[in-house]
Amino acid sequence: MSIDQETVKHIAHLSRIELQPKELEKLSGQLHDILGFIDKISSLDIDKVEPTSHILPISNVLREDTPHVSLSPEKALENAPSRKGEFFSVPKIIE
Amino acid sequence: MNYQTVIGLEVHLQLKTKTKAFCGCAIDFGKAPNSGTCPVCLGFPGTLPVYNKEALNSAIKVALAFNCQIQEHTKFDRKNYFYPDLPKNYQISQFDLPLSRNGHLIIFDQEHQPKRIGITRIHLEEDAGKLIHEADSSLVDFNRTGIPLLEIVSEPDLNSPQEAFDYLSSLKSILEYLDVSDCDMEKGSLRCDANISLRPQGAKELGVKTELKNMNSFKGVKDALTFEVKRQTELLQAGQNWQQETRLWDVQKGITVSMRSKEGAKDYRYFPDPDLAVFIINTPMISKIKAGLPELPQEKMRRFMRDYSLSEPDAKILVSSKNDARFAEDCINRYPGKDKKNIVNWLIGPLLSEANSRKLELHELDLDKNELINLIGFVQRQEISLLSAKTILTRMIDSRKSAQTLITEGNLLQISDTAQLEQVIAAVIRENEKSVADFKAGKTNALMFLVGQVMKKSAGKANPKVVTDLIKRRLV
Numbered sequence: 001m002s003i004d005q006e007t008v009k010h011i012a013h014l015s016r017i018e019l020q021p022k023e024l025e026k027l028s029g030q031l032h033d034i035l036g037f038i039d040k041i042s043s044l045d046i047d048k049v050e051p052t053s054h055i056l057p058i059s060n061v062l063r064e065d066t067p068h069v070s071l072s073p074e075k076a077l078e079n080a081p082s083r084k085g086e087f088f089s090v091p092k093i094i095e
Numbered sequence: 096m097n098y099q100t101v102i103g104l105e106v107h108l109q110l111k112t113k114t115k116a117f118c119g120c121a122i123d124f125g126k127a128p129n130s131g132t133c134p135v136c137l138g139f140p141g142t143l144p145v146y147n148k149e150a151l152n153s154a155i156k157v158a159l160a161f162n163c164q165i166q167e168h169t170k171f172d173r174k175n176y177f178y179p180d181l182p183k184n185y186q187i188s189q190f191d192l193p194l195s196r197n198g199h200l201i202i203f204d205q206e207h208q209p210k211r212i213g214i215t216r217i218h219l220e221e222d223a224g225k226l227i228h229e230a231d232s233s234l235v236d237f238n239r240t241g242i243p244l245l246e247i248v249s250e251p252d253l254n255s256p257q258e259a260f261d262y263l264s265s266l267k268s269i270l271e272y273l274d275v276s277d278c279d280m281e282k283g284s285l286r287c288d289a290n291i292s293l294r295p296q297g298a299k300e301l302g303v304k305t306e307l308k309n310m311n312s313f314k315g316v317k318d319a320l321t322f323e324v325k326r327q328t329e330l331l332q333a334g335q336n337w338q339q340e341t342r343l344w345d346v347q348k349g350i351t352v353s354m355r356s357k358e359g360a361k362d363y364r365y366f367p368d369p370d371l372a373v374f375i376i377n378t379p380m381i382s383k384i385k386a387g388l389p390e391l392p393q394e395k396m397r398r399f400m401r402d403y404s405l406s407e408p409d410a411k412i413l414v415s416s417k418n419d420a421r422f423a424e425d426c427i428n429r430y431p432g433k434d435k436k437n438i439v440n441w442l443i444g445p446l447l448s449e450a451n452s453r454k455l456e457l458h459e460l461d462l463d464k465n466e467l468i469n470l471i472g473f474v475q476r477q478e479i480s481l482l483s484a485k486t487i488l489t490r491m492i493d494s495r496k497s498a499q500t501l502i503t504e505g506n507l508l509q510i511s512d513t514a515q516l517e518q519v520i521a522a523v524i525r526e527n528e529k530s531v532a533d534f535k536a537g538k539t540n541a542l543m544f545l546v547g548q549v550m551k552k553s554a555g556k557a558n559p560k561v562v563t564d565l566i567k568r569r570l571v
């Protein structure tokens with residue numbers, strides 16, 4: 001599987017990462033190698049292997065529906081880059 | 096050319112658990128902004144989400160009530176996108192192994208014919224926060240973030256805005272019986288998006304799809320769809336083409352408006368959430384939950400028809416709301432007569448109209464059920480007229496006085512005394528020579544007119560049956 005620069009650009013956009021042309025070239029090469037490495041799996045016979053959705057053999061981990069003590073608004077907003085009253089404030093985005 | 100409307104609905108339902116889906120933050124809508132959050136629902140690195148047992152139970156109940164197959168292996172996936180109401184930059188949802196699939200529910204058309212509407216899937220996810228847009232910034236409240244949601248996706252089996260409305264009503268009725276959600280569209284505990292397209296009658300291929308958002312009532316969904324059917328029909332008739340798009344319902348203007356979103360196809364890069372272990376939902380677990388399901392509207396409807404000999408339309412009216420059904424059944428059981436149709440006629444007639452005029456539901460009427468039954472007794476013994484009884488019912492709900500008291504106060508006892516009635520009848524016959532002649536000539540309508548005149552003269556208190564007999568005896 002190969003990866004072109006357009007795909008890398010798209011992924012960078014989805015990840016909200018800004019890449020310089022030089023970085024784009026470098027990363028495209030690196031990603032190409034990584035994908036090539038992963039591609040080796042397709043040479044294996046995995047017909048009889050169940051798909052893994054979790055690496056640990058555990059299931060049905062649930063908690064009771066009992067409330068804990070939430071953070072105070074002050075504590076919750078402590079790391080906010082910007083706030084207005086008891087709200088987090090962000091640049092206006094309307095999709 | 097005639098076009099067929101094809102509609103599919105996507106419902107998001109908040110489950111009314113005590114705490115959020117993946118953390119113990121209490122769900123309370125009266126709360127001050129950002130007072131119901133914790134490191135888990137704020138998406139802090141290094142925190143571990145654990146799913147709410149009650150939410151899973153409720154979700155399985157819903158899936159079973161909608162006749163879905165429960166997936167034995169089910170897991171959570173991350174749906175990745177950036178938006179300020181989503182602190183983790185992904186929503187925990189389900190992608191390829193949803194909780195359940197292949198369900199259905201039944202709606203009834205105007206002629207009471209059943210129609211089966213497929214449910215593609217019901218899956219688990221979490222709610223996002225709330226944004227308040229101001230002039231130059233947006234404010235975020237994360238109290239809603241992480242509330243357990245169900246997404247209920249229908250098949251494109253709905254063929255009119257009315258069917259979409261009926262589907263939502265039926266869905267809500269079942270959910271109310273299960274008592275798992277508030278189902279309030281205005282408060283956002285139930286949200287609905289609609290996909291709609293038109294195609295030439297008989298065509299196999301679907302037309303270009305439009306997604307409708309921003310409806311905040313069932314009526315809004317119906318109105319938005321009705322507008323879209325008209326808009327798309329006009330475009331098709333003008334031979335125009337258009338692209339798949341999302342449109343917002345503007346309730347004030349009564350139109351849909353294109354969102355003009357510039358983003359291309361969504362790329363959510365779903366992958367299994369490594370923080371959450373899989374669920375294995377086995378048959379004993381399903382059987383246990385199934386056994387605990389309450390009687391659902393359609394089962395109740397069939398039982399009412401069987402046990403109380405009700406017609407399907409009557410039974411359907413009584414079961415649509417769980418609390419009204421309980422109220423009705425309580426009345427039916429208290430009613431001593433054998434023919435339950437008598438009390439049911441009162442429920443779906445005068446009582447329902449009393450409730451409607453007071454903007455209440457049937458069960459919210461402040462009424463002593465035994466007094467209602469007393470009142471019906473007075474009518475059946477012909478001691479008061481039906482008309483008077485309806486007046487008394489209104490007064491009874493207003494005052495909570497007994498039927499006997501209200502009849503005495505209103506001087507409403509029916510006159511069945513022949514001597515007293517004969518005088519009135521004699522006068523009516525004297526004053527209506529033409530009707531008398533008509534009746535003698537064989538016109539039965541004339542008899543009804545004469546009875547009506549007697550009723551009028553007696554201020555509605557004459558017993559119409561006795562009056563009819565007396566007039567007949569005099570004239571025949």
Ligand SMILES: [Zn+2]
Pocket residue numbers: 115118119120131132133134135136137241
């Ligand atoms: Zn929390």
